[in-house]
Amino acid sequence: MSRIPVADLPLLSQASRRIPPVFKGFIWGLVGFLALNAIVADMSQETPHQYVTQVSVVFGWIGAMLGWVLGTGTWEAFMKPAFGRMSSWQEPSGWRRYFGYSTNHKVVGIQYMVSSAGGFVIAGIAAMLMRIQLMEDHMWLFQFPQQYLSTVGIHGTIMMFSVGTVFMVGGLGNYLIPLMVGSNSSAFPRLSGMSVWLVPFGILTVAFSPLLGDWTTGWRGYEPLAQSDADGIIFYYLGVFALLLSSLIVALNLTATIIYKRAPGLTWNRLPMYAWGMLAVSLLNIIWIPEIMMTFVLGLLNKIVPLPFFTALGSPLTYLQLFWLFGHPEVYIVVVPALALWMEIIPVMGRKTLFARQWGIIGLVFVMLFSGLVWAHHMFPTMRNQEILPFSFFTEMISVPTGFAYMVAIGTLWKSKLQITTPTILVLMSMFNFLIGGLTGLFLADPMVNMQVHDTFFIVGHFHFTIIGGMVFSSLAALYYYLPKFSGRMYNETWGKFGAVWVFLAFNATFAQLFVIGLRGMNRWVPVYPQYLQPMNFEISIFAILLGLGFLFNIVYILRIWVKGPVCEENPWKSKTLEWQTASPPAEHSFASVPRVVSGFYDYSDDCKSPSAPQGKIGIADT
Amino acid sequence: MTDHPEKPSDEDQVNWSRRKFLIGMTGLAVVGIGALFGRSAIAQVAEAVTGTPVNSGVINVYTRDYSYTPSRMTWRVGDQISMVLTNKSPNRFHEMMIGRGFDTTPSEFGPIKTQFHEDFWDGVHVMVSEADAVDNLATNNAVVTCNVTPHPWLITAPGNGNFSPTLMPGGMIRFDFTVPNKPGTWYYGCFVQGYRHYEAGMQGTLVILPA
Numbered sequence: 001m002s003r004i005p006v007a008d009l010p011l012l013s014q015a016s017r018r019i020p021p022v023f024k025g026f027i028w029g030l031v032g033f034l035a036l037n038a039i040v041a042d043m044s045q046e047t048p049h050q051y052v053t054q055v056s057v058v059f060g061w062i063g064a065m066l067g068w069v070l071g072t073g074t075w076e077a078f079m080k081p082a083f084g085r086m087s088s089w090q091e092p093s094g095w096r097r098y099f100g101y102s103t104n105h106k107v108v109g110i111q112y113m114v115s116s117a118g119g120f121v122i123a124g125i126a127a128m129l130m131r132i133q134l135m136e137d138h139m140w141l142f143q144f145p146q147q148y149l150s151t152v153g154i155h156g157t158i159m160m161f162s163v164g165t166v167f168m169v170g171g172l173g174n175y176l177i178p179l180m181v182g183s184n185s186s187a188f189p190r191l192s193g194m195s196v197w198l199v200p201f202g203i204l205t206v207a208f209s210p211l212l213g214d215w216t217t218g219w220r221g222y223e224p225l226a227q228s229d230a231d232g233i234i235f236y237y238l239g240v241f242a243l244l245l246s247s248l249i250v251a252l253n254l255t256a257t258i259i260y261k262r263a264p265g266l267t268w269n270r271l272p273m274y275a276w277g278m279l280a281v282s283l284l285n286i287i288w289i290p291e292i293m294m295t296f297v298l299g300l301l302n303k304i305v306p307l308p309f310f311t312a313l314g315s316p317l318t319y320l321q322l323f324w325l326f327g328h329p330e331v332y333i334v335v336v337p338a339l340a341l342w343m344e345i346i347p348v349m350g351r352k353t354l355f356a357r358q359w360g361i362i363g364l365v366f367v368m369l370f371s372g373l374v375w376a377h378h379m380f381p382t383m384r385n386q387e388i389l390p391f392s393f394f395t396e397m398i399s400v401p402t403g404f405a406y407m408v409a410i411g412t413l414w415k416s417k418l419q420i421t422t423p424t425i426l427v428l429m430s431m432f433n434f435l436i437g438g439l440t441g442l443f444l445a446d447p448m449v450n451m452q453v454h455d456t457f458f459i460v461g462h463f464h465f466t467i468i469g470g471m472v473f474s475s476l477a478a479l480y481y482y483l484p485k486f487s488g489r490m491y492n493e494t495w496g497k498f499g500a501v502w503v504f505l506a507f508n509a510t511f512a513q514l515f516v517i518g519l520r521g522m523n524r525w526v527p528v529y530p531q532y533l534q535p536m537n538f539e540i541s542i543f544a545i546l547l548g549l550g551f552l553f554n555i556v557y558i559l560r561i562w563v564k565g566p567v568c569e570e571n572p573w574k575s576k577t578l579e580w581q582t583a584s585p586p587a588e589h590s591f592a593s594v595p596r597v598v599s600g601f602y603d604y605s606d607d608c609k610s611p612s613a614p615q616g617k618i619g620i621a622d623t
Numbered sequence: 624m625t626d627h628p629e630k631p632s633d634e635d636q637v638n639w640s641r642r643k644f645l646i647g648m649t650g651l652a653v654v655g656i657g658a659l660f661g662r663s664a665i666a667q668v669a670e671a672v673t674g675t676p677v678n679s680g681v682i683n684v685y686t687r688d689y690s691y692t693p694s695r696m697t698w699r700v701g702d703q704i705s706m707v708l709t710n711k712s713p714n715r716f717h718e719m720m721i722g723r724g725f726d727t728t729p730s731e732f733g734p735i736k737t738q739f740h741e742d743f744w745d746g747v748h749v750m751v752s753e754a755d756a757v758d759n760l761a762t763n764n765a766v767v768t769c770n771v772t773p774h775p776w777l778i779t780a781p782g783n784g785n786f787s788p789t790l791m792p793g794g795m796i797r798f799d800f801t802v803p804n805k806p807g808t809w810y811y812g813c814f815v816q817g818y819r820h821y822e823a824g825m826q827g828t829l830v831i832l833p834a
Contacts, residue, residue: 020644026651050692092638099644139733144822208659213689213823227714228816230689230823306713528732 021100025071025197032067033060054231054304057212061238065201072197073101078190101197103189106586108196109175110486112250115199116171117555119162122207126155128548131541133527137534146214148527150232154206156219157236160330161243162203164467167475168337169285170199170250173278176482177254179579179586180272182263182595187256188249195249198242205239218525220327223299223310223319237300244289244296251285254278263578265597272577272601273354276361277340280368284329284336287372292326295319317382324375332371334467336364338434338474339405342427345481346409347602348575349424350416354602356408363404370398380450388447395445399438406431422496426477429504433469437462440515455525458518464511473507476500479558484572488584489565491557499554506547513540577601670695677832681705686717686790686813689823696827698802700834705752707797710790716758717820718789721811721829736818743809743829744786749800756794761787789815806833 037060041051052060070079077089078101091097097107098114129151133141142148174196178186186192209215213230221240226233258271258279271279299319302309310319347354354360376383376391383391409431418424440462443449453459480500484490517536522529529537570584578597582590658665675695679702685692686708698704710717722739729735744765751760751769760767761779763786769778788796809829813820 018639020639020647023644023647094638096638096644145732146819146823204655208655210659211662228819311714 020096021072025068028067028071029064029201030067032063032065034063036060036063054234057231057234058238058300058304061205061235065198065242068201069194069197074194074197077101077103078194101193103185103193104588105174105178105186105189105192106590108186108189108192109171109173111196112166112174112199113171115196115203116163116167118200119158119166119203120551121555122203123155123158123163124548124551126151126158128545130155131544134529134537135541137529137531137537139527142527144214145527146216146230147210149216149218149525150210150214152525153215153218153236154209157206157240158203159467160219160334161206161240161247162199164334164471165247165285165330166199166243166250168341168471168478169254169278169281169333170196170247172274172337172341172475172478172482173250173254173281175486176579177257177275177278178261179582179590180275180577181258181261181266182578182591182597183257183261184589184591184594185261186253187261188253191249192253195246195253198246202239202242202246205235205242209233209235209239211235220323221296221299222323223302224312224316226299226303227306227311231303234300234303237296237303241293241296244293247285248289248293251282251289255282255286258282263595263597266578267597270597270600273343273357273360273364274337274340277337277343277364280340280364281333281336284333284368284371288326288329288333292323292330295322295326298322317379320379320382321375324378325372326375327378328375329371331463331466332367334471335434336367338430338471339367339402339409340364341474341478342409342431343405343412344577345423345427345477346412346416347604348573349421349427350412350418351604352412352416353604354408355411355414357600357602359404360408363401363406363408366401367398367405370394370401374398377445377450380447381454385447392445392447396442399442402438406435421480422491422493422500423477423481425497426473426480426500429500430470430473430477433465433473433507436512437465437467437469440465453518455523456518457514457522457524460524461511461514461518464514468507468511473503476503476554479554481573483558483561483565484568484570485579485584485586487562487565488567488570489561490568490572491561491565495557499550499557502553503547503550506543506550509543510540510547513543576604675830677702679704681707684708684719686710686712686719686825688712688715689813689820689825691719691811691813691825691827694827695830697830697832699832700802700804700806702802703799704802705797705799707753707795708788708790709795710756710792712792714792716789716791716815717813717825718787718815719811720785720787720814721809722785723809736814736821738785738814739810739812742785743803743805747800747803749786749798751796751798753797754795756791757796758789758791758794760789760796761785802831804834806831 037052037056040059041049041053041056044050044053044056073089077087077091080089081087089101091102092100097104098111102108102111129141130148133139133148133151139145139148142151174186174192178184209232211232212235213232215226215229215233215236217226217229217233217236221233221236258275262271298307298309301307302311310316343354343357343360373394374391376387377395380388380391409427440458444453444459444462476499480491480496513536517533517540520533520536522533522537568584570582571580573580578595578601581595675693675697677697677699679699682696682704684696684706692711708719720739721743722741723743724740725736726738726740727734728737742763744763746764746766748766749768751767751771754771759779761784763781763784765786767778788798790796807830809831811827811829813825
């Protein structure tokens with residue numbers, strides 16, 4: 001029988017000499033890179049000796065990832081106890097706990113959101129650089145086209161894999177889902193304490209990819225095009241691999257949490273809509289992320305070995321098939337949480353029972369099921385007619401379950417006593433934008449139109465309306481809606497609405513023009529274009545910069561309120577879902593006693609009763 | 624989930640310094656941005672500080688995707704040099720031109736550099752002593768003697784571009800010459816594949832010192 005040696009305990013109070021865990025992560029990551037890179041580079045037979053080679057940088061990156069994740073606290077808090085030694089981890093208090101390992105799902109959720117917002121800013125800066133280049137019709141900001149294309153790739157990659165996939169799933173999901181299902185922790189808290197650190201690591205890997213050389217493939221890493229790129233593409237594959245690994249762990253964690261950690265009485269019939277959305281998204285992630293991770297590994301091997309998987313010796317179209325097989329479900333990974341969030345916010349703001357709830361769930365689940373059937377519409381120009389038609393059919397059909405979710409939102413709005421708050425108008429804006437994105441999507445599903453506008457700015461307009469319009473506006477709605485939950489503080493409605501209107505106007509002024517300029521002949525992927533498109537591009541760039549400033553305003557305003565806004569009541573929206581039945585912000589353990597759910601959450605007809613009761617007091621709410 | 628039994632109580636908690644954290648994060652950001660946007664400037668400063676030794680005798684030059692090793696060389700007028708050029712790329716052809724200034728051709732992307740305007744090898748006596756997997760050798764105005772028979776490659780006559788050996792993946796060529804009396808700074812580069820190699824960074828600097 002072993003005992004914890006008492007003599008060691010005073011060591012714990014020497015924490016004042018500790019360096020911040022993120023710095024330890026940087027140092028360990030650097031050591032890990034240098035060590036593994038040196039070992040592999042040393043085995044190389046090449047003369048003259050090169051310290052960084054294609055192969056050594058891959059192994060060095062793995063060393064850096066291990067060092068970074070272990071250094072941010074996983075070593076003390078997780079690995080040492082796993083080896084039977086004493087944990088020397090002390091979770092700091094206050095804001096410092098967000099800069100190290102934590103098993104608290106609320107801390108992890110906020111870490112995901114902040115990392116994701118950091119990615120949003122970095123990718124947004126890349127977008128601004130692109131728009132500045134496009135203000136003129138010749139090369140002027142960038143020296144070479146490859147630099148522009150690298151910027152396009154960094155923008156798209158970080159936006160898709162660290163914002164679109166992560167913010168509402170890793171961020172809001174980790175924070176809200178345990179609360180929504182009435183649990184004090186997620187199913188795998190230590191795993192998510194580690195996985196969250198892969199997000200900043202992946203973002204930085206992609207952002208620093210130009211150090212190895214420019215790459216031209218965009219966020220899709222297309223082979224065999226990537227074969228003729230410089231080595232920066234290696235960091236694309238590796239960075240995305242880290243981000244996807246993190247999302248995969250989130251998906252496993254959320255699925256297990258929703259299935260196994262539900263409070264007593266929280267049946268599938270009573271499960272909140274956002275939890276349904278997270279379940280659908282997590283299943284999508286569990287199906288498709290391993291597939292695309294393996295594709296990226298093949299792409300990497302294709303580059304560094306090299307193996308002829310996707311070259312002319314293999315099949316050049318294989319990569320496109322494999323990529324879009326994941327790439328289209330990815331769009332729904334981004335959008336399904338937004339649809340679920342509408343159904344969460346609208347009943348509360350409208351004080352009206354959620355309309356046709358079961359059809360909303362059917363919509364979310366069928367969007368998830370159909371999303372794997374439509375990938376080939378991204379490749380219409382490479383296909384024969386008889387191959388195109390079924391994919392055109394499925395693509396148009398996916399608008400039906402999407403419509404279910406839409407109709408649930410509209411049905412709930414119908415004759416409701418809608419409070420026009422910032423989250424409300426952001427949800428309405430999101431519905432408006434997403435509708436435009438969806439309707440233009442119908443054109444794109446049509447092979448004849450698709451052939452005409454393929455790879456023009458029409459497509460760019462379409463998916464930005466879907467993803468910024470749908471997901472980013474909903475994320476902003478969620479941020480304003482849950483701000484009292486996260487911080488216990490309330491924003492000012494005037495400033496909130498000002499920020500919302502600002503981004504809405506700038507967004508529509510920017511991206512609505514992309515449809516027009518696309519039809520006029522503006523192609524994607526080119527930093528240089530015919531002169532007649534220059535005035536319109538210039539104008540779009542001005543609005544794009546205004547949009548960037550609008551997002552910056554909202555981020556800064558939300559952070560400011562988070563830190564020093566006026567304190568508000570615990571459930572300002574009078575919502576009935578479980579996450580609002582705790583203190584705001586929630587204590588270390590959200591629920592002092594496990595709640596017992598006695599009815600659904602969306603019945604606002606009586607306008608007062610809470611659907612849950614603490615254990616042992618069933619009678620109060622059970623009438 | 625169970626807590627670790629050793630978890631310290633609240634009074635044990637001593638936090639790390641806020642100032643150290645802010646200064647460190649700012650420093651890391653500055654270093655990162657500097658590395659990302661100023662990498663060529665940093666490399667130039669490092670080269671200027673460390674300098675490059677004068678190369679003589681047998682010189683190995685490697686072509687990669689897309690760089691030369693070394694990317695900076697110094698020769699002295701009158702030295703006897705055997706340059707061994709090896710293509711390390713697993714799947715791409717590479718060449719090596721040496722010269723100054725550019726010939727350009729207009730395009731939608733602005734002028735594209737097609738080759739150096741002034742050819743370093745003009746009038747230089749070059750002896751090819753070894754060769755393997757060479758795609759072609761453009762001789763231009765160099766005086767080329769070839770000791771490798773039969774020629775495993777195509778020699779193109781003057782008027783087909785600067786003096787440049789183009790190597791297949793894994794190919795090599797060795798040529799001997801005396802450094803001509805052309806002191807100053809010269810550049811080398813690979814203009815293969817629509818000049819994308821040069822743009823992607825496949826370029827180097829050659830300094831010729833007077834005798």
